[in-house]
Amino acid sequence: MIMRTDDEQNAKSAKRKEVHDKIVASKTIEKGLIIVHTGKGKGKSTAAFGMAVRMIGHGRKVGVVQFVKGAMATGEKAIFDAFPDLCEFKPMGEGFTWDTQDRARDIAVAREGWDEVKRMIADSSYAMVVADELNIVLRYEYLPVDEVLAVLSAKPEMTHVVVTGRNAPDALIEAADLVTEMTQVKHPFRSGVKAQAGVEF
Template sequence: MKSKKGLVLVYTGNGKGKTTAAMGLALRAIGHGEKVYMIQFMKGNPDYGEVRATSYLPNFHLVQKGRDCFVKKGDPHPEDLRLAREGAELARQVIAGGEYDLVILDEINVAVDFGLVSEEDVLSLIDLKPEKTTLVLTGRYASEKLMEKADMVSEVREIKHHFKKGIGAQPGIEY
């Protein structure tokens, strides 16, 4: 196999499927014998399907750094701030360690937009990334600076959503 260049990929936009796209990349990476580390910012429910499923996968490590409730923009709970700081520090350690081929920072864009993590901290994580590591940043509201620094940006746009029909979040679909 020829040597691989690590990339910075951003999945953003108001549509559904950003985390799902990152999970698809993770499955591909594992299929090629690569190691994956995923940190979920602002998520703390151990019953999410991806948390359950990844416990069965080789070479996949997932850590949640959030509470099991919504964060109030402009007035986050101190625990939300603490967990986000822990997540950012963990991301720094994992990326700097160079052990993982794919590092996914799920909902990091929202954490930046909500002021839980600074944009500068995320930009420095990109700079810290080893050459072979691919870094994925997911979540709505990706900043212009993060998108400029990325190698690829995909915007997931909502055209139609079942929530508008009164159909709530479902296991296996939303979580």
């Protein structure tokens, strides 16, 4: 541990603030971002949900399409329901979970969800569109990546699109503006703890 006097610490902070202010001042562009949350860790859907709710808090409209049942659930739905004018929540995953074993049907459900995403993206009244667990759909090749990339590259300039799910395709990472990988450092599931309200759903 390096010991510093308060004066030394304050001088260091002042320098850091100066550098930070300079960097912030150089950033002037506003545009809708393509945002990807991937990796095996927790928080991909939760952070997307957090962004959607924050956007609602700014009084702007969001659309959320859920491709896999359960990634957003009761807790989320209750919040979205509290702001009916600012949120459209489409859970499409009924047919696409561990519980169905019908690939043809899963593809049809994925297509239906994607049609909802396309409709929301095309409508510039949505400030943000979340395609929750779309990466899983792409991974299973239920939808062609190229078709998704074509829609993203033609999106209205100010619309933010958030795509979540592990194993984001390289081409999507390439096309994205902001990519975060959630890495699992430690998970309580390993010590016999079950999924709990608020934490997991």
